[in-house]
Amino acid sequence: MGLERYHGVGILGFNSPEWFITDIAAILAGGFAVGIYTTNSPEACQYVAENCHANILVVENHKQLQKILQVEDKLPHLKAIIQYKDVLKEKRPNLYTWAEFMAMGSDVPDTQLDSIIASQRPNQCCTLIYTSGTTGQPKGVMLSHDNLTWTAYATGLHVRLTDANVAQESVVSYLPLSHIAAQMVDIWLTMRVGGATYFAQPDALKGTLINTLREVRPTAFMGVPRVWEKMQEKLKSAGAKSSTVRRKVATWAKGVGLQTNLSKMKGGSTAPASLNYRLAKKLVFRKVRKALGLDRCTKCYTGAAPIAKETLEFFLSLDMPVYELYGMSESTGPHTISLPDAFYLTSCGKVISGCETKIFSPDEEGIGEVCFWGRHVFMGYLNMPDKTEEALDAEGWLHSGDLGKQNTDGFLFITGRIKELIITAGGENIPPVPIEDAVKEAVPLISNAMLIGDKRKFLSMLLTIKCQVNADTGEPEDELTEEAVEQCRKLGSTATRVSQIARGRDNVIDTAIQEGIKRVNDKAVSNAQRIQKWIVLERDFSIPGGELGPTMKLKRPVVLKMYKEQIDNIYKEMVTPKLEPGNGGRHTNFSPVEVLL
Template identity: 30%
Template structure:
């Protein structure tokens, strides 16, 4: 078996826990700005001392409300300042946090609360509380539901006024690295979500080794700041939250994805975390804006130059002609893209799924180096990540310190390290299937390691399509390439036990508005557009582009453009925008059959 290890960089003592930095920093630097909270249109500073006091107040309230060490407390909310306060308050009270996606259904929320045995729940909005209470009769262990928008934090702080500082300190320091910190439920592309048990060690070891290792440069710039907008119910955003607290990077939140663009310009982050769809939207938005202004040819030339410049830098440096073109387009195009992110952003991290080489090179060429990383909920988010100055675009980087990555005989990626979870909550059978007798966690991803230790993910073991002719096809790379087209929202490759490979395509509703205006079809609806010859031709271009990278047996021979978009709201995507293949296959059986009729 081929494997690659990176030595541990930062050890974590047995007595440590996730709250230590919050309380230590408040003692050492009480007046330093730790977070910024959006109030109206202003970003209000929250000092380290103020943050510690709010965390302590809510933690005392939890203790007064009867939350005991090890009890599970759930949290259903959008990404916002209060989430981080509650997260650390739960840990300070010695309890275990259980995040719930704010988009979850009543059945999903009830399952997580019931399976985890949560004693209490924080709900952000009235609608979230209604979702939780819809199936509350089947949750006899649930004692409290606190609504954030209804003054829950103030209520708990008032409730805990009789709890002494000594009692709080005893609770807080009574938890060590071996203790459970959170149960994070996988978003579930198939079946019931499984709860991943992550300890203080899993999260703290990961955060400190990532922050002091491959990503150290991101957290040493002056006035470093980061804006979180991905759901904190997902372990990817959660580990970044912890990294930002550990490194003293100013943390801010935005709960509404529609506000990301203006919030980026107002907050001016130095560091950004996103999933590939976010970066695709940035690229597509810039392209559409340029086209609408009659500058489409300039933008495409600038994009090609950015990609070429980045590839040349990887190969040893751009020549004079390419450097001159790059300098020209920096003034005409790239500077405007950087300005749209606030003007201070030079680096971003992408995870969750494959970014694609073209986008990686494009953003690097623009001056926003996008570092791709890889991991799963079971590995506390990251297992590998690219590094500033050593970014091999198209890979997901090297293992971070303390991690070993191996490639099994069948190509499956295996992982070892202190970041690997303790097992699935209440599910020893699934745990035994995931972690073998030698301690390797079987990720289910297919990949390869190069001679320098960089990992490339080539597919998902359970998603490999086997055609009727016996050809193995990895759908993800083709889907990523097709989805990069500005008019396409999602793509799903099909062909299991079929004579050839085909695809279902959905159109991007937002991008279509500009296309309709530019093509004199303002009144056309999605049904009409899905069969419009011009749209079909655009989709064919995207499919042809994807087909160039695979063998003839793997190429997409036919596609169907659906007359609806698939989304998280429609039940076809997870909260991290992964396709629920079994649900799509079930709901669009007729369209799939028509491809093979």
């Protein structure tokens, strides 16, 4: 097919055996394996394909093929397109089915491939991971053979994966393989220990993931925070429908589970488990794990975005510790990882052996930029020497752009991201995530919260309500989730739809939200960190809507642009509203939603 050395092989499709085969084949054939997000527009696909000089593009189906055909004339390096699922709806030059592609290899002698493999070196680039472009054009992160193989080896040792000669590890592949987290877990780590990878359905994140988990019963599971939050919502909803006796038993068991696991976390007794714990495990914990398909899972992880403490405590109370890990594409995935005998709530764990962490220019609280060093640090950004120089200093330290601190035991805590820091008109630096998490915990009805206030005189917040998601499109719907309806009933509201709540249409819900925000404001360290105004939007954030990235991470610049009119309306009052003593940030003369009406 004419693949040239150091040219890209783009893969545009959902996780599948063909994805894996293409990725590894591209590397062995001397090209770059390049994942492309299935949610990308034709123009975004064009950018990635052109940036890596892609000779070959492998697409899943007709839908993804159409994206490439729309921009094909703008891809001068493209020589062939392969579609690996469904029947081709049209015949075109240099367009092949998967079967045709596989058949072509039968005429290529092994010696030709062997010579290319023999010429490769550990420090040469083999994979490109494109950042999701939340703050500008995506950057092609260049990862070497050594980056991938060493990181898989070191991480496998760190998390104590079992070699297949003893017992086979199994994972479910469902997160986008264009992302380093999925590639490291699903391909490289699993391959390193001889594990088995099972593929979820393409609509996994729309509700079918649970069915795959129950069927596979993986031994390790990696979920982004939104996946764990969705599981939490489902379990709470199911619990609300249980009988009074079952609810009381569950509440008792969760109390036992939380205290037992918090004691373990703090280095408590290693004596045999108490009678209460053993009973709670038999009556509740095992049943919950089985219902989730995680009854064999000894390694539950979360990463790629911040997770709320309340969610971690919820699963901890069910005797299901969810261990945080932290890293980035530029560090070939993980840098710090929590372990069963070394974890701390809200910490991302300790550094992997062979790597180092440095807190650059710490303030009086020990908070500074988190920097990485080790064999997992990337080569640089493809065709972007200026961006590479910004990320890698002269001593080889990778500057993450994240703010964090380490405690005396070596646990890393991420406190925010430099680019996400809100710097108010008064000059105060405010990390948004802790405040957003606090609001979501105080008001369980809230799905997403985004703090606003950069260069503004006061803080405000955009809120969305938990709603049903269309199983086919992934679009948020107007109908509330069962849990949200239950919350409304407890508060005294009859609302069943977002449209009945948004823009101040439900006084009961407005009051509940304001009371929750007041509780958050009461804990604020300064007036500048209090939320002065808020609005409830008409629809939740989503991947199809553009507000969330492929791993459910909030795309703040996109949200700011999409909701500019609503945000500008919030700040139409030229004078900063004055706080009444003890009113938690509520306006003296008007309600938080009046500015939009």
